[in-house]
Amino acid sequence: MEKVLGYVRVSTETQAEKGYGKDVQENAIKEYCKQNGLELVEVFRDLGVSGTLIERDGLTEVLAAVSEGEVKTVVVMNTSRLWREDNAKVMIKRQLMKANAEVKSVEQRTYSIYDKDPNDFLINGMMELLDQYDRLSINMKLAKGRRQKAKGGVKACGNAPIGYKWKHEGVDKPIIIIDEEKSPIVKEIFKSYLEHKSLLKVQRHLKEKGYKSQQGKDFSTMAIRNILTNRFYLGELKHSDLNVSGQHEPLINRITFGKVGAQLQKNKRKEV
Known part of the structure; x- marks a missing residue:
């Protein structure tokens, strides 16, 4: 039986009235897992948090879980629980894909983060830019470290001259x-x-x-x-x-x- 993780997000009380309350989402995820022969290991929650934000405790935990553990599938009621804007979507999809993880949606039965859609060109381009930014950021930190060492008279790295x-x-x-x-x-x-x-x-x-x-x-x-x-x-x-x-x-x-x-x-x- 495939093991999965659940994720629930509710940003306002109004969402509960529209059918996206915490209990409604959790029950829908549990029923979906039961119908599809999936073992729900744990449910992560972000309550009263906007989907435009990247820094969410529940989201951080679920991303860490799929990155470090054996469970690689996240079940949500709707992908809007994971993200509400393209910038958040890019960042979250990027982390999920790095972990070789997948998302299953109760309301979007055929959804996959690996599916191609008209927005893929833009999304992929943004991901490439983020990868380049990461590399540049790391290189800049390393360069600053080497320069700081040099200011103190310490050779930072590389081969030592003969002698x-x-x-x-x-x-x-x-x-x-x-x-x-x-x-x-x-x-x-x-x-x-x-x-x-x-x-x-x-x-x-x-x-x-x-x-x-x-x-x-x-x-x-x-x-x-x-x-x-x-x-x-x-x-x-x-x-x-x-x-x-x-x-x-x-x-x-x-x-x-x-x-x-x-x-x-x-x-x-x-x-x-």
Whole structure:
């Protein structure tokens, strides 16, 4: 026997006079279930609440029940008990469809939230917009969180530059720490460039030493340049338009970084 949930809504005393009183709706739902071999598990109620509102205690409970439980069918006397306006209809149908739920109506025997009707084009379009809004809203919250972390000098996410690694154990939140295994490679790159004053010579030197990139490959000259110009190794953090002092430990001192930068500029002028 299929299990179902009931939902009753009465907004005013006048509705009771028009045949939509609480007891009338509940009795109609019970009789419908009896006639159709359905097991009515529970009836949720919103009394004195307008159908134009989305935030209703009874409605919230029934939506939560179909989302989290095994019962996926809601029986109402009429779909007007669920919604009275298109905006409410869109939101409620959207949640029901996300839960793979169905609505059965006592007075609309052939009704299904999955049926096609002339309004579907508009409804579906509104649902797509709401989905896009949800994604945008989530992305904005994540971006705000990353930016707030960056303002405090904390790298928010992503891969740690070679020479560093993420620490997850023993801390409340993941932090960037020096990678004792890889950090000597970074220091060797800066030292070698000051000695050889050539990206190609540094590249050959690293290959002779057997040093590999994060991906386990030989270093390209572009990768070497990116390391030599990455101010993260100075203890700084860049996020979008923000440039702040990071909370991570520097690998390279400012004198060395400055000398390397000057040599890179000098070589660039020669190339021109």
